[in-house]
Amino acid sequence: QKEVEQNSGPLSVPEGAIASLNCTYSDRGSQSFFWYRQYSGKSPELIMFIYSNGDKEDGRFTAQLNKASQYVSLLIRDSQPSDSATYLCAVKESGAGSYQLTFGKGTKLSVIP
Amino acid sequence: DTAVSQTPKYLVTQMGNDKSIKCEQNLGHDTMYWYKQDSKKFLKIMFSYNNKELIINETVPNRFSPKSPDKAHLNLHINSLELGDSAVYFCASSQEGYEASTDTQYFGPGTRLTVL
Numbered sequence: 352q353k354e355v356e357q358n359s360g361p362l363s364v365p366e367g368a369i370a371s372l373n374c375t376y377s378d379r380g381s382q383s384f385f386w387y388r389q390y391s392g393k394s395p396e397l398i399m400f401i402y403s404n405g406d407k408e409d410g411r412f413t414a415q416l417n418k419a420s421q422y423v424s425l426l427i428r429d430s431q432p433s434d435s436a437t438y439l440c441a442v443k444e445s446g447a448g449s450y451q452l453t454f455g456k457g458t459k460l461s462v463i464p
Numbered sequence: 465d466t467a468v469s470q471t472p473k474y475l476v477t478q479m480g481n482d483k484s485i486k487c488e489q490n491l492g493h494d495t496m497y498w499y500k501q502d503s504k505k506f507l508k509i510m511f512s513y514n515n516k517e518l519i520i521n522e523t524v525p526n527r528f529s530p531k532s533p534d535k536a537h538l539n540l541h542i543n544s545l546e547l548g549d550s551a552v553y554f555c556a557s558s559q560e561g562y563e564a565s566t567d568t569q570y571f572g573p574g575t576r577l578t579v580l
Binding site: 383385400452457 | 554
């Protein structure tokens with residue numbers, strides 16, 4: 352049974368601070384890792400994906416992957432109230448024939464003005 | 465020019481009824497999915513179709529039957545609706561390949577199903 356664990360939160364950070372969201376996964380065969388953001392009443396939207404160990408930066412967002420520790424994180428710099436949402440970590444095996452994306456239960460982030 | 469669309473957006477019905485949710489994607493993707501998101505916001509895969517062929521069929525009641533008339537459409541039919549079926553159902557699509565950039569799943573707006 353593949354499992355993806357996230358702290359459900361809520362995680363509260365002041366505006367302008369760094370928000371750190373963490374995710375661990377059980378399946379060592381997982382190769383691709385995704386962070387989705389979901390606003391209340393809306394559908395999940397992709398923020399970033401990462402598949403190599405290390406950091407990947409995109410604007411205010413940085414994804415970090417450590418496959419040895421089976422750990423992936425998302426840092427949000429200069430947090431804004433508009434970043435308040437639930438963040439979903441998702442993992443999957445890569446390659447042809449592997450279609451299943453396993454989601455964590457999400458971490459609710461609140462950015463306080 | 466919505467990428468993944470679902471109809472209806474809201475569905476309120478009585479227990480025991482049969483209902484369908486439709487999904488269409490115009491991204492040219494070859495794989496489509498149905499997810500169920502319960503009241504605790506947990507997003508769980510139900511079905512996946514690749515080029516109209518069923519490839520993922522998680523443990524869901526056989527009252528749920530997906531149908532894919534072509535690779536741009538994946539519909540979900542639910543028989544004998546129960547209270548526990550109340551949830552938000554999301555359709556998604558992706559172009560499966562060897563790179564994570566092509567594996568990305570894009571979600572539709574969701575259908576909120578309420579069974580009374």
